[in-house]
Amino acid sequence: MSDLQLEREFQVSPERLFHWVTTPEKLLKWWGPEGMHVPEHDLDLSRTGPWYSIMQNDEGQQFKVSGQVTHVDAPKSVGFTWGWHDDEDLRGGESHVTFTVVSNNDGARLLIDHRDLDDSEQSARHEAGWTSSLRKLLAHID
Template identity: 70%
Template sequence: MSDIRLERSFGVSPERLFAAVTSQADLLQWWGPEGLHVPEHALDLSQTGPWYSVMVNEEGQRFKVSGQVTSIDPPKSVGFTWAWHDDEDTRGPESHVTFSIVAMEEGARLIVDHRALGDDEVAQNHEMGWGSSLNKLETLIK
């Protein structure tokens, strides 16, 4: 199983960064790689329970992912399961994501840990996707 870990620093308080990565209003602005939008969702990482999102690219391709928010510790972390759905809406292999927020002298650092991703190719694709999504997050909270 492959894991990925990405880190980004932001010039905002841990509380603001936590809100940006958990509240629905902020999530919908940065969730998914650049060029995708989220027209369908039950996306709220601020409480435990089920979530899902459908991301759509410029060509109209749909990408559904779902899971369960498993833990929440404001403003330090949120954890959730993650699984892509196929074209018949069957849920695939499950992995786990943790967003951890660490206070820094000049703001806060977000650590994205995505574990149990399967093979290296799957991990590389997720690393690119999360990196692109974090670019959108940076734009949102500058």
């Protein structure tokens, strides 16, 4: 198993950052790597329960991921499971993601902790995806 941790600074209040990383209308602006959009979803990380999203690239390829929101502690943290679906819509192995928002002198810091990834190769792919998504979040939130 492999784990991944990323953090980014934002010049907004912790409450505003938490809103951007949990509510559907804000999530859809940055969810998924650059070049992807989300044509179909039940993406609401502001409440516990199931979620899913289908990301689509410019060539029309679709990638489905789903899970369960396991905890919401606004405006501090949200946790959820994560599992990719294959071409037959069968869900693969499950990993766990936690977004933690902490206050700092200039605003807020977002920590992404993605645990229980299969291996370092999968961790590297997720790091690239989260890094790209965080660039989108930074462009929209500031």
